[in-house]
Amino acid sequence: MRLLFLGDVVGRSGREGVLRHLPGLRDRLKPDFIVVNGENAAGGFGITEKIAQEFFAAGVDCITLGNHSWDQKELVGQIDRIPNLIRPINYPEGTPGRGFTVLPAKNGRHKVLVINAMARVFMDPMDDPFAAADKVLKVHQLGGARMGPAGVDAVIMDFHGEATSEKMVMGHFLDGRASLVVGTHSHVPTADLQILNGGTAYQSDAGMCGDYDSVIGMKKDAAMWKMLRKIPGERFSPAENDATVTVCGVFVETDDRTGLARRAEAIRVGGRLKESVGV
Amino acid sequence: MRLLFLGDVVGRSGREGVLRHLPGLRDRLKPDFIVVNGENAAGGFGITEKIAQEFFAAGVDCITLGNHSWDQKELVGQIDRIPNLIRPINYPEGTPGRGFTVLPAKNGRHKVLVINAMARVFMDPMDDPFAAADKVLKVHQLGGARMGPAGVDAVIMDFHGEATSEKMVMGHFLDGRASLVVGTHSHVPTADLQILNGGTAYQSDAGMCGDYDSVIGMKKDAAMWKMLRKIPGERFSPAENDATVTVCGVFVETDDRTGLARRAEAIRVGGRLKESVGV
Amino acid sequence: MRLLFLGDVVGRSGREGVLRHLPGLRDRLKPDFIVVNGENAAGGFGITEKIAQEFFAAGVDCITLGNHSWDQKELVGQIDRIPNLIRPINYPEGTPGRGFTVLPAKNGRHKVLVINAMARVFMDPMDDPFAAADKVLKVHQLGGARMGPAGVDAVIMDFHGEATSEKMVMGHFLDGRASLVVGTHSHVPTADLQILNGGTAYQSDAGMCGDYDSVIGMKKDAAMWKMLRKIPGERFSPAENDATVTVCGVFVETDDRTGLARRAEAIRVGGRLKESVGV
């Protein structure tokens, strides 16, 4: 199977970047399944149902979220009816939406488990993401139908977090049980993509899909003012220069039998970051 | 000028990786100046005078530190006599050592200002790194002798920090005034190297020089135990598999007149991260 | 019932303060049940089985812990055989020891539920303390035998945390379901003891049992050096001036039928803090 994961989409410029580059990426990579982290898609803060539908229409199979899940408050009431939009699994019990989902691949034959979890170091208090992931993976095991009716052909973990140490622990913790463990939230792609010893592709952060002539996707002036001056300034809003938008993510080709990674390529297209296109 | 910066060297395996790859890098890149972040060089915790001398003997021109500066306590009494080993500038007044230095390039003709500063988001309380950098750069201006006797031909800022937002703010804050602003501390190379609008090369993190089959350079088992179990386990020690050691950093070629970046290349050699060698 | 809770005992001077003042407190208050937080009893860091036995011999019925639970590593292997020494309930599943216990009161007729939980704001990542407490309290309900065989006559929650906001949320969350919700960890007694609307006695922090001519019970010089100088200094060790040791806690008298608080008094004896003795 061929899996494409794109990191946090930031604002209008990020969304348009994704929509502009996705056809080319689909042509070239022929992904069987596409995941996008959408926690910053709506003006930098959360996502709306309408934006989610635009992603789905463009071929995205699943959207994940993060600490900005509820910035657009209406989503709280809507998320339960959007089956392929998931939020981090380790929110308190009773939180609307779900933290993982099993969805069909584009080829109709394969099943993909996507888990979204929030890291905890330097982040809000949340339940144990490792225990939560473990519990799901005991039910939905990688290896397809061989693993029983709940078996899945690919597992993608979007681990939304700050600290590289915690992300690597998740990588090793799921090594051999997931096709891809990829971080989000830092809004910067890392260059540490590797296939871990057990066969899981791992990258500490997918990077954002947004304007990199910015401060993590937001306009520089407001972000600099706030950090340098510490007095109120302009509201934060996404940087909007299309020429410096890069679409960032990870592409993984799995072994159809094991569901583990055979090949992995960083994806960076557009803008002024060094281009990287899996072939 | 040609500048080479290498990120946090972690433990014995990281040091040997640097010493093993540095001759090749010097051959290929012909750097006029080499900086290495050494805060984790001694068993993962701090640096000793002896290790510093080994780096200098291998051609390193300047060593920078970070939050682990004083993990080897003897350094407190030694640092004042090691002129090209600097510690973050924003420690309290009266802290041994210095936070910036102006050193001659290998070619004997050029002067390089190196500043080391600690970020504050998710880090220890420290004085304002932006104000501290600003003060130094008002004295030692980029542009060489044209800028007076304190003028310098290149400026390298090692900004040791956690949050990508704060690192980007530093990049933009020094844009046009530094040759290179590069982050350290996350131990993961980022793939966001770019030349900012004002001519400063910027990468959020250089990445570590160490074993990437690890948790930020430390042995996986101890790090995973601590995070997953929260009961005492093995002491942390550096991962030591030479086959998975990658030497990570950034190479910048500056315009000799302005001192700004003309070209920048990520450096990743050895191990299993995707190789990147500036030409 | 008459309940006495004493906050974090710090080091030799704190232990001796408790042993010195406990007979007088027992005479005056005639407590039916005594809880002590012991997380700093052994040289400021954790507790040993021997120290725990000394507390039990002095009439302490239950010992609670906190973020320093495992500073004395041997306790990991011992805690399972010390039934009235509990650790925070929201450690990961599989952690040795237990997070709550039901113990007989001194009068032999009543049962007391003690829960120990760790707060999360500005603390280590832990599971949800509110959900954990809720689960226990659904089984062991306040109100004695009327509530079935698992009913208890008093409920004491030691909520070990930093942020006053989180502690107050726990107070209100358990209001009407606990006899006493009391914070620990800040090592400073708060003067906000009150009986909440639902009948639960609440104080944000019990305060430490230790030397208040100190920095949270530790010798001033080392603590000041570390914070002011940020270079290595003396090891931290407990302050040891017996003349400035205050034993701090809370005394609660409950209604025997409901188990809720009828009267509550702050306890501060010895040293130079303003004395407060329940009558």
Added chain:
Amino acid sequence: MRLLFLGDVVGRSGREGVLRHLPGLRDRLKPDFIVVNGENAAGGFGITEKIAQEFFAAGVDCITLGNHSWDQKELVGQIDRIPNLIRPINYPEGTPGRGFTVLPAKNGRHKVLVINAMARVFMDPMDDPFAAADKVLKVHQLGGARMGPAGVDAVIMDFHGEATSEKMVMGHFLDGRASLVVGTHSHVPTADLQILNGGTAYQSDAGMCGDYDSVIGMKKDAAMWKMLRKIPGERFSPAENDATVTVCGVFVETDDRTGLARRAEAIRVGGRLKESVGV
């Protein structure tokens, strides 16, 4: 001299509590100087010029702030013309307002130095509060005219912070150089008032002037929802039950010659916290 300090005033109910109780406190304590922390006076968030004037009209001599200084944005442009409203001293250089002030006492004969500083542990990045205080106290020394024309008769430090350890370090750091070091920000009064070895009165937190049937002065429901549910809820607003408003602070009587504390009393009036009135 007789000094009265009142902690963070929260919202309408807190302001009215202060205005209601201040006449009685003035009658009883006959303070020569009154300081109030006003960072939460305007609906819980910041302060307006109008509210400041109400406090001044009621006899308050100086208002201090904290991390909420600029929640009412207009204050940024107004603070420079309100000489006895100060903000934390360790904001970046160039921040409007000032971080300390020397004001006449009500008796017309004495001068009082008030410093407001922000702590850094678990708080926003700020410059070194210890160095900043030290610098001021080298100019304005306690001891009155004997210390030269810049000498002052009393020194009050409002140290706005979270961690008790950092507050105690400030207490000891200024011991012998200040009349009173008192913490604010936790919104809970501590019961650790003492006169330190060098003669400085110290209390870790003054406590808020506000409704204690709340979560740090805010309505319980919204605060509990946010912490327990982590989905959007009601906006935070101050709790407004006048019957549970307590006015909290510290009263210090100094030696007129040395300016050091001769006597100190916790102040808690109204509501359901245990009353404490200095005589």
